[in-house]
Amino acid sequence: MLAHVLNTLALDHQVDCEMRNYPHPMARTHMGNSLPDSVVETMMRVTRENYGVAQRFWRAKAKLLGMERLANTDLYAPITPSDAQYSWPESVGHVLAAYEAFSPELSRLARDFVEKGWIDAEVRVGKDDGAFCSGTWPGHHPYILLNYTGQIRDVFTLAHELGHGVHYRRSSNQPLFFYDAPLVLAETASVFGEMLLNRRLLSQETDPVRRRSLLCSRIEDALSTAYRQNVLTEFELSVHTGRKGGQLSRDEICQKWWDANAALYGEAVDMNPAYRWGWSYIPHFIHTRFYCYAYTFGQLLVLGLYQRWVEEGDAFVPRFLELLAKGGSEDPAEACAAVGITLDEDFWRAGNRAIESLVEEFEAAVG
Ligand SMILES: [Zn+2]
Incomplete structure (x- = not known):
């Protein structure tokens, strides 16, 4: 068929x-x-x-x-075996420091998500699975949904979604129809954020x-x-x-x-x-x-x-x-x-x- x-x-x-x-x-x-x-x-x-x-x-x-x-x-x-667990504050610390090493401005934009409660991170019964960032519209801040379980891949997901978040905040001066990046550029900041996190974790890992x-x-x-x-x-x-x-x-x-x-x-x-x-x-x-x-x-x-x-x-x-x-x-x-x-x-x-x-x-x- x-x-x-x-x-x-x-x-x-x-x-x-x-x-x-x-x-x-x-x-x-x-x-x-x-x-x-x-x-x-x-x-x-x-x-x-x-x-x-x-x-x-x-x-x-x-x-x-x-x-x-x-x-x-x-x-x-x-x-x-992937047994390492990262607490939420540890995870946030790694990701923000990784962004900071690249650009204090991006780190500042990312920090707001954590401090102002724009991330729904906990796992709850009935909550949607996966992770995403919703840009809402240019005059409003974005939101992030995660299902954080403390595994290494969750730390990378946080770095990824915060990348989308800071991308939207950077483009918030654009009118609504130009607010979203085109398809092939849409993952630029998110994947870049993962690269930054990887760089930080590698630089600190001695084992x-x-x-x-x-x-x-x-x-x-x-x-x-x-x-x-x-x-x-x-x-x-x-x-x-x-x-x-x-x-x-x-x-x-x-x-x-x-x-x-x-x-x-x-x-x-x-x-x-x-x-x-x-x-x-x-x-x-x-x-x-x-x-x-x-x-x-x-x-x-x-x-x-x-x-x-x-x-x-x-x-x-x-x-x-x-x-x-x-x-x-x-x-x-x-x-x-x-x-x-x-x-x-x-x-x-x-x-x-x-x-x-x-x-x-x-x-x-x-x-
Ligand atoms: Zn993405």
């Missing part, structure tokens, strides 16, 4: 594209994101060229776990086993957001392109999925044969066509911005704050250019290099 649905959606989209003279299946999504085709194409190509970095990480992880090769069902296996574990989770986040989502987009594009030649059989769809994934996993990972059906559990292919590359874009953008900060130091900070203050008032490439970032091949390479340097550190920690 899903193969039939996917075929029908692809044909429907193909008819739309022909009637409206869209030059290729992704054109409409690029227009929606206000991105030139060339920016996305370069980003996807550079990312694909760096799949070897992911393979190096999986080889190192296999070695650490005493396995010859990881199976793709074991990719996210934890490398240490080599826990350091390694922090590195591992940072890398796995980056790989699943940047590389895996690139694979998903490549698969989706190959379905739309392949559908032009007629109905695709289940086996043909499975084969396209397998090939797209094999490019990422290479010889480093054993793919479970049942994984050929992996495409069938990704809702984006059905509900939000070509959405997935926004994850790759967001992750690499943040890594590239972070790398700029590492290289340029404090001079970079006001430019980052200015980028946040733009909200959705400018197209992504324009907004980035205004703060000195050109979304060209070099920029995407820098983002990939940031992942590579984390992987190098992990390899050294594994020995």
Whole structure:
């Protein structure tokens, strides 16, 4: 049934594209994101060229776990028991200090959430699960919902949602329709906040086993957001392109999925044969066509911005704050250019290099 649905959606989209003279299946999504085709194409190509970095990480992880090769069902296996607990004040302390080290202004904006009671953190019966930040509207402050249980991932979630919170507060001078950042910039401050927290925790952690574990989770986040989502987009594009030649059989769809994934996993990972059906559990292919590359874009953008900060130091900070203050008032490439970032091949390479340097550190920690 899903193969039939996917075929029908692809044909429907193909008819739309022909009637409206869209030059290729992704054109409409690029227009929606206000991105030139060339920016996305370069980003996807550079990312694909760096799949070897992911393979190096999986080889190192296999070695650490005493396995010859990881199976793709074991990719996210934890490398240490996650028993560390963080009290709420400890967690807040870490996150605010992490923001402070980057920008006292961002830390001040984040501190208000804690001190003025704009965060609903406790777990309660009947409360919604997950975590999010609601921007409300420019004239009012945002709110954050969490379900805080004191695990390390909850500390990262706090850093993430506070990133959304300070992003909204920076863009609160924009009118309502420009208040929200465009899709591909929406996760800029949130993921940047996670990077800052990771930097702080790594700088304080002296226990080599826990350091390694922090590195591992940072890398796995980056790989699943940047590389895996690139694979998903490549698969989706190959379905739309392949559908032009007629109905695709289940086996043909499975084969396209397998090939797209094999490019990422290479010889480093054993793919479970049942994984050929992996495409069938990704809702984006059905509900939000070509959405997935926004994850790759967001992750690499943040890594590239972070790398700029590492290289340029404090001079970079006001430019980052200015980028946040733009909200959705400018197209992504324009907004980035205004703060000195050109979304060209070099920029995407820098983002990939940031992942590579984390992987190098992990390899050294594994020995
Ligand atoms: Zn987010």
